[in-house]
Amino acid sequence: MKKLISLAIVFAMMLAICLCPGLAEGEKVTATGVGQGIDGDVVVQVEADATTIYDVQVLEQNETEGIGSVAVEKLPGEIVASNSILVDDISGATVTSTAIKTAIREALTSAGIDPAAFETEQAKAEAVEKTAETLDCDVVIVGAGGAGLTAAVRATQEGAKVLVLEKMPFVGGNSLKASGGMNCAGTKFQEAEGITDSGVQEFIEDTMNGGHQLNDLALVTTMAENSAEAVEWLESIGAPLPKVAATGGTTHKYLHSPEDGSPVGAYLVAKLSEEAEKQGIEIMLNTTATEILMDNGAAVGVKANDAEHDYTINAKAVILASGGFGANFELMCSFNPSLANAVTTNHPGATGDGIMMAEAVGAATVDMEQIQLHPTVYQATSMLVSEKMRSLGAILVNHEGKRFTNDLATRDAVSAAELEQTGGYAWIIFDQNLVDHNKSAAQYIEQGMAVTGETYEALAEAMDVDVAAFVETMNTWNEAVKTGEDKEFGRNNGMDDDLSTAPFYAIQIAPGIHHTMGGIKIDTDTEVISTEGAVIPGLFAAGETTGGVHGGNRIGGNAVCDFVVFGRIAGANAAAYAAAAEVAPAA
Ligand code: ADP
Numbered sequence: 001m002k003k004l005i006s007l008a009i010v011f012a013m014m015l016a017i018c019l020c021p022g023l024a025e026g027e028k029v030t031a032t033g034v035g036q037g038i039d040g041d042v043v044v045q046v047e048a049d050a051t052t053i054y055d056v057q058v059l060e061q062n063e064t065e066g067i068g069s070v071a072v073e074k075l076p077g078e079i080v081a082s083n084s085i086l087v088d089d090i091s092g093a094t095v096t097s098t099a100i101k102t103a104i105r106e107a108l109t110s111a112g113i114d115p116a117a118f119e120t121e122q123a124k125a126e127a128v129e130k131t132a133e134t135l136d137c138d139v140v141i142v143g144a145g146g147a148g149l150t151a152a153v154r155a156t157q158e159g160a161k162v163l164v165l166e167k168m169p170f171v172g173g174n175s176l177k178a179s180g181g182m183n184c185a186g187t188k189f190q191e192a193e194g195i196t197d198s199g200v201q202e203f204i205e206d207t208m209n210g211g212h213q214l215n216d217l218a219l220v221t222t223m224a225e226n227s228a229e230a231v232e233w234l235e236s237i238g239a240p241l242p243k244v245a246a247t248g249g250t251t252h253k254y255l256h257s258p259e260d261g262s263p264v265g266a267y268l269v270a271k272l273s274e275e276a277e278k279q280g281i282e283i284m285l286n287t288t289a290t291e292i293l294m295d296n297g298a299a300v301g302v303k304a305n306d307a308e309h310d311y312t313i314n315a316k317a318v319i320l321a322s323g324g325f326g327a328n329f330e331l332m333c334s335f336n337p338s339l340a341n342a343v344t345t346n347h348p349g350a351t352g353d354g355i356m357m358a359e360a361v362g363a364a365t366v367d368m369e370q371i372q373l374h375p376t377v378y379q380a381t382s383m384l385v386s387e388k389m390r391s392l393g394a395i396l397v398n399h400e401g402k403r404f405t406n407d408l409a410t411r412d413a414v415s416a417a418e419l420e421q422t423g424g425y426a427w428i429i430f431d432q433n434l435v436d437h438n439k440s441a442a443q444y445i446e447q448g449m450a451v452t453g454e455t456y457e458a459l460a461e462a463m464d465v466d467v468a469a470f471v472e473t474m475n476t477w478n479e480a481v482k483t484g485e486d487k488e489f490g491r492n493n494g495m496d497d498d499l500s501t502a503p504f505y506a507i508q509i510a511p512g513i514h515h516t517m518g519g520i521k522i523d524t525d526t527e528v529i530s531t532e533g534a535v536i537p538g539l540f541a542a543g544e545t546t547g548g549v550h551g552g553n554r555i556g557g558n559a560v561c562d563f564v565v566f567g568r569i570a571g572a573n574a575a576a577y578a579a580a581a582e583v584a585p586a587a
Contacts, residue, residue, distance in 0.1 A: 028054065029113070033106030035099030037063050038381070039447055042096065044076075044103035050113055053080055056104060061096075066176065066266075067347075068096035070169045075100050085118045091286075092168050092348045133309045137163040138578035139571075140302055140315035142289040142354055145173025146265070146563035147543025147570070148321035149272035153237065154571025155319075156279045160578050163313060164281060165304050167288035168349045171273055173323045174515075174544060175563060177345065178265030179386035179440050181257030182234075182241055182564060183557035184227035189242045189256055198252030200224045207558060210249040210410050211517070211551025214367065219549045222524040223558075223565045230564045231256055239271035245391045246493040247556040249410035253493075255391065255557045262439045263386070264560055287311070289353065292318055292361045292539065299361070299538035316578035317538050319570045320528070321563075324516035324544035325352025326371070332513065335369040343382040344513040345374060354545040358520045361539070364531045366547035367518035372554055375414035376428055377512030378449050385428055385449075385509055386440050387411075387556040391494040394430040395477055397506075399423055401460060401470030403477070406489040412553040415511035425510040427463055429474070433501035441505075450505040459504040474499060515554050519547035526570040538581065540574045542566035 028049045035042045043060035046053060056076035063069055071090040075097055078087045085104055089097035105115040139155045141148045144166035152162050184190075185203035203224040208215050231241055241256035241264070258267045276283065286306050293301040299318040304311040325331045326346030332339050355365060375396075376385040387408075390396075396407045396414070398421040405417035418426050435441045444450055453459030460470035480486045481498040520541045521529040528539040543563040550558060 029111040031107040031111035032059065033103035033108075033110065035102035035106070037061055037099040038068050038095045039063065042072075042099040042103055044100055044107060046104050046107040046111075048108060048111070048113055050117065053083055053104075053118060056080055058100065063093075063096045066170050066172060068093050071096040071100060074169070079104065083118065085115060090169055092170070094348075130305065130308055130310050132312070134312045134314065135163060136314045137161045138315065139163075139317045139319060139574045140165065140313050141319045141321055142302060142357075143173065143320070143322035143543075143545070144171040144283050145321065145323050145543065146175030146178070146268060146272070146560065147545075147567040148319070149269065149276055150564050150567025151319050151321055151542055151571035151574070152281050152283075153272060153275050153279065154568045155575040156276075156281055158572055158575035160575035162281050163315070164276075164283040165287045165289050165302070165313075166283055166285050167353070168347070169286050171283060171285070172265070172269040174326070174347055174350055175265050175560070176269050177347065177384065178560050179263040179384060180247060180388040180391070180556050181243070181245065181255040181264045182231065182560035183247065183250070183254040183555065184231045184256050184561060185224055185254055186228045187231050187256065188228075189231070190244055190253065192242070193244050193253075195244060195253050198254055200227075202252050203227070203254055206250045206252070207555055208551070210555040211553050213551065214370070215551030216366070216548035218524050219522070222569075223549060223561055226565045226569070227561050230561070230568060233568060234268070234271070234564065237271065237275045239268055245388065246408070247391050248387050248408045248414065249553075249555045250493075250557075255388070257388070260439070261437060268560070268564075289322070289357065292357050294361055297537065299536060316581040317540060317574035319574050320354035320358055320520065320539070320541040320545050321543050321567065321570070322354030322545050323350050324519065325355065326350045326513050326516050328352050332371055332516070336371055339371065339513060342373070342511070342513050343377060343379055345377055345382055345384045346513065350544075352516070352545075354541065355519050358528055358539070358541065361536065362530045362532070363528045363536060363539070364521040364533075365519060366521045367551065368547065370517035370547075370550075370552050371513060372411060372515040372517060373415040373511035374411055374514035375418050375511050376509040377514075378444075378507055379425075379510050379512070382512060383444075383447070383449065384512070384514070385444060385507055388438065389428060389430060389434065389441060392434050392438055393481070393494055393497045393499060394428050394434060395499065396426045396428055397465070397470065397473055398426050399465060401463075401465035401467075402473050403488060406486070406491045408491055408494050410553050410555065411514070418511055425508060427465070427506040428509055429459075429499060429504065429506050431499040431501045431504050433497055434499070435505070444507060445505060450507045452503050452505050454503050456504060459506055463506050463508075515550070515559060516544065517547060517550040517552065517554055519545050521548065522546045522566075524569075525573050526566055527573070538577060540570045540577075542570040
């Protein structure tokens with residue numbers, strides 16, 4: 001239906017072009033145009049004459065909430081205010097920004113106005129001269145992703161006055177995209193489901209084995225030992241994760257997720273943001289930290305800026321929670337040049353700023369060359385297909401319609417196996433029963449990522465794989481689920497349900513850059529460690545900006561555990577440090 005409306009609008013535009021060869025001077029017109037957004041058409045209405053854009057309204061759109069929606073909200077006003085289509089794209093929402101601008105150009109053209117009139121440099125608003133401003137707080141936090149928001153809430157609970165800086169126009173970072181869950185051991189939710197065999201020790205061992213023993217054992221132990229308390233703390237702020245499942249590379253069920261099956265990242269970012277708002281925590285969006293201020297070897301604040309200000313932020317403690325560098329190809333390729341042409345699932349703000357800022361004040365880094373490929377990335381949009389799909393029963397098949405690996409082995413092993421298949425890709429196969437139990441699966445279908453068939457034969461044809469081989473693969477798999485034994489590849493989890501409920505679905509996937517395991521060296525108190533092996537006073541770090549927790553390969557569900565556990569520790573310790581510290585002026 002939406003497509004039909006859009007087609008009608010385009011037809012009306014074309015008619016307008018034919019009927020409207022030129023515009024009388026000063027004549028104001030209203031016209032509509034269409035641009036291609038992240039999820040369908042973005043329809044925009046423009047009111048303008050030959051020299052002025054008076055109004056821009058987005059009439060129709062289905063852009064991602066919290067990302068594209070920011071462009072929908074802000075860009076029209078900026079274009080009208082500057083009378084220019086050349087305004088900067090909203091950071092992180094380039095596709096939506098481009099869609100809006102394309103639609104405006106189409107609308108203007110259809111109304112007989114040359115869009116070029118609004119694309120000159122003179123038409124672009126003059127750059128604003130920045131004003132210097134000094135702010136004071138107890139704890140300044142760089143980054144409002146999972147780690148930063150957790151640390152902010154925790155530090156505030158401990159009585160600190162907190163300021164959070166976020167360089168993007170929205171909070172959430174990569175955490176917003178986490179789709180699976182949070183690994184935890186020894187929780188009351190496991191107990192409620194009768195899971196007695198997956199304790200802290202097993203969680204530590206699985207994490208160390210998954211990370212090829214490269215992990216920092218002390219950090220892993222801290223994460224596992226504090227995971228149950230962390231999940232209870234989340235419940236205490238209104239974010240329970242009561243559903244328990246297994247994830248790739250684990251021997252037991254640690255993965256905790258929301259009751260309604262919704263993706264964990266968006267759920268936690270929303271709940272943490274709500275709590276931060278309730279506590280009156282100030283989060284400065286579009287504000288980039290650029291440098292750590294030091295006094296006598298201790299961190300005492302940061303320099304930051306936004307479009308209008310250069311800030312000096314004096315603080316008693318600094319927490320770096322600025323995420324990884326999975327969107328910084330230059331930095332990644334300096335460690336692994338073969339990644340140059342890979343797609344990345346990372347948000348554009350994942351550029352490793354915190355790591356570079358920390359190095360500039362003498363911090364050590366660890367495992368920087370450990371960059372994870374995730375095996376199930378839909379290449380057309382770099383959209384990650386959650387590991388939870390396989391935990392709930394999905395399987396992987398190759399171009400020949402056959403399984404080729406233990407689908408729930410560690411991410412690096414599955415990615416490597418995929419790259420060895422014809423074309424270096426695979427299909428993830430699931431059924432209607434799985435869709436009925438997983439919101440993400442339904443979203444993938446809505447977004448047009450899946451091909452479908454009422455029978456295995458029809459699905460094989462839609463995938464263009466050998467029909468007989470695929471039907472045999474599915475029958476063999478369903479039998480393995482029934483007997484609980486995967487004779488081909490030894491998979492032993494995510495086998496509660498078979499794949500026998502029509503219709504059937506397949507998404508074509510391949511490996512994509514997902515997580516940077518390396519980063520700033522910290523101790524178990526989240527204190528940043530220098531290249532000399534000493535604590536840098538006043539400087540704390542948590543989340544993907546740090547290294548050591550995941551070693552050579554991160555297990556699905558451990559990023560969330562990492563940011564909640566170490567975000568809490570950083571928040572509490574930075575608040576305690578700030579309470580004890582003398583007020584020190586910025587250098
Ligand atoms: P984590 O899981 O460790 O919290 P995320 O990627 O979820 O990591 O969040 C990190 C956040 O830090 C992102 O929202 C990112 O935009 C933000 N960020 C990165 N660099 C800076 C910077 N220089 N100043 C302010 N915010 C930053």
